[in-house]
Structure formats: C-alpha cells, structure tokens
Amino acid sequence: MKHRSLIIWGLSAGLAVLVVLAGFIRPVLAGRLAQEQGSITRGAKLYDNWYATLGVTPPSGNMPIWGRQTTNTRSGEETWRCVSCHGWDYQGKDGAYRQGSGRYTGFPGVYAAAQSKSAEELVAILKGSADPEHNFSAYLDDASLNDLAVFLKSALIDDTQYIDLQTLRVKGGNAGHGSQLYNDQCARCHGADGAKIAFRFEGRDATLGTLAVVDPWRFLHKTRFGTPGTDMVVGFDLGWTPQDGRDVLLYAQSLPSGLVTEQQGGALGELPAETQARPGGPATSFLTGILTALGAVATGLGFAVVLGVFLVGVLFVIVWLVRGSGKKG
Ligand code: HEC
Ligand code: HEC
DSSP states (O other): OHHHHHHHHHHHHHHHHHHHHHHHHHHHHHHHHHHHHHHHHHHHHHHHHHHHHHTOOOOSSOOGGGGGOOSOOOOGGGGGSHHHHHOTTSOBTTTTTOTTSSOOOOOBOSHHHHHHSOHHHHHHHHBTSSOTTSBOTTTSOHHHHHHHHHHHHHHOOOOGGGBOTTTOOBOSOOHHHHHHHHHHHTHHHHOTTSOSSOEEETTEEEOHHHHHHHOHHHHHHHHHHOOTTSOOOOGGGGTOOHHHHHHHHHHHTTSOOSSOOOOOOSOOOOOOOGGGSOTTOSOOSHHHHHHHHHHHHHHSTTHHHHHHHHHHHHHHHHHHHHHHHHHHO
C-alpha cells in the first residue's frame, strides 16, 4: 500500500515539473517564432529592395562590385539590390540569371552559402569580411543585417524542379487550389483577371498574368514575401506553404497576359512531395514545433535551472521507488 502511494506521489511530482516546464516552453516558443517570422519577412523585403523597405534614398552611382562585369548593362540604384546580383531564385549565375538571360552578371548565388554558413558568418559577409566592397554596413544597421541573415538561413526555397526552364510554366501543382487562394487574397487588389493594377515590366505594359509567365521566380518571391513599400499581403505571414505559392503562380499563369500563349510544359503529373517544404524552415508541424521549442529553450538562459529541477524531480522518484521496493524485499 505504502509502495503504491509513493509511486503515485512521485509520478504527480514528475507531472508537476513537466507542467512547469511546458509553461516555460510555450511563451518562449511563441515569442521566438513570432520574432523569427517577422525577421524572415523583413529580411526577404530587404533582399528584394533594401532602400524601398527602409524608405531611404539609394546610394548614387553603381554598387562598386557591379563594375566587375559587363554583360548586364543596367546601372544606378538597381545595382545596389541583393536580387540584381543574386537573383529571385537565389542561384545567381547558376539559375534564372544564367548566361544568355539578359540579366547575367556572373555573380554567384546565395543558396549554397545560406545552407553552409552560420547567420553570424552571413552577417560578416554583408559587412565585407570576405570582400571589402561587399560591405553594406554603411546603409543597413545590425538589426537589418541580422534579418537578412535569418531570411537567407531559414526561408530560401529552391523551386528549380517545379518550374520548366523552357516554358517557365509551373510543373505539377493544383490550379484549382491556386484559384481559390488567389480569389481569397489577391483579387481584391489585382482584380479577378490580374489587370486591375497595371505594371511596367522591362519597358513594357504588363498585367499580373504577364509577370507570372515571364518571371515566375520574381512572382513567387513577391507572392511569398510581399512588395516593399506596399501593403500587399504576405503569403508567408498567412502561413502559406511553398506549394501554396506555386499553386497561385500556376493559376496566375492562366490569367490574360497579353502574350501569345505557349504550350504547357507537358510535365504535368506527379505532385511534389510534402516533405520538400522549406528545408530547415520555421515550424510547420507539431513535431518540428516541439523540436524548435526545445532548441529555443536549450539556448535560453533559464534552461539549466529548469533542467536541474526536472532532473532532481526524476531522481527523487527513482530513489523513492528503489527504497520502497527495497523495504518490501
Ligand atoms: C553588385 C553585386 C552584388 C550585390 C548588390 C550584392 N552582392 Fe552579395 N555577392 C556578390 C559577389 C560578387 C559575391 C562573391 C564574393 C564577393 O565578392 O564577396 C557575393 C557574395 C555574397 C554572399 C556569400 C556567397 C558565398 O558563396 O560565399 C552572400 C551571402 C551575399 N553575397 C549576400 C548578399 C546580400 C544579402 C546582398 C544585399 C544586401 C548582396 N549580397 C548584395 C555581389 C553582390
Ligand atoms: C492590398 C492590395 C494588394 C493585395 C491584397 C495583393 N497585392 Fe500584389 N501588389 C500590390 C501593389 C500595390 C503592388 C505594386 C504595384 C507596382 O509595382 O506598381 C503589387 C505587386 C505585386 C507583384 C509584383 C509585381 C512586380 O513588381 O514584379 C506580384 C507578383 C503580386 N503583387 C502578386 C500578388 C499576389 C499573388 C497576391 C495574393 C497573394 C497579391 N499580390 C495581393 C497590392 C496588393
């Protein structure tokens, strides 16, 4: 009898410790995720156009590194944007801005570096550690550089296998789902036909349909992270998955574009696997949520204290159990 009540007592003590632990994790988790989410969206906008995001005047002249190439003849403020050198697909010379694209610079992408380098190393690169001319610290403060690093590390999406490089059409995907998302979130500003806001793109009149067809990677980045300086909705903040963005793109590619319609890539078929979603990205499921939470707690100062209390609780239960069974025997 005594033995049993000791077990019950020990288990309740353990449970109490777990409840305290959970109470500690939840605010940390929520805070961390909200903070990281905000950094990602802001970092993505800075990557698109940091001076429009910050609302400042761009530096005059060309970015010094721009002069190392002659293939891309653009000049002025545009040469200061991360995207002008590293691309909307984050792959630089190896991606959509490859040789012959009209945007070729020969500059590298950031996708590989983002996977292999730490956030601290990325911030250092943006301060000129590897190349003194790649120094943005005169224009971007530490908070902004950190947001850029967080975006690069945790939100870059490699869409190469989902877009046909010849036709620029989305491969696979669900146009019905895309239509639903578009009409829920986009049509009120862009119109059901995507023509309500008129664009100028590469010197010509364009609708949303045109943009979707001629530069799918740009469309995806803007759909996921918004357009700096506007109050456009941000897919990422709505909790959209990478595939949601591609579905909207697929649907938008069917809107009137003013272009002669090309044949669909012929690669319609298998849907991409769920697991392809955002490698290393923010929590998207319960399990990764818990892992993120544990990671967040592990880095927290209070962790040692909580762990200590927890271990003492567990030890307490074990000791009592052993003593209880010892008495019995
Ligand atoms: C004018 C072109 C240009 C602009 C603008 C530019 N970069 Fe770069 N970036 C380069 C080049 C060239 C390199 C290769 C190494 C070097 O020279 O620093 C590079 C390297 C990098 C790397 C490291 C890549 C690696 O493989 O090690 C990262 C990360 C990076 N840039 C991020 C950014 C971000 C973020 C911005 C915007 C704030 C930006 N770059 C703006 C040209 C540019
Ligand atoms: C609150 C109004 C609003 C909503 C809602 C909205 N947008 Fe936008 N969008 C804008 C504005 C304003 C611009 C910038 C127009 C310009 O550049 O002249 C823009 C620009 C864009 C661009 C970029 C054009 C470029 O420069 O490449 C894309 C792509 C786009 N929107 C897609 C979408 C999609 C997809 C949705 C739904 C998820 C959406 N927008 C929802 C207002 C909105």
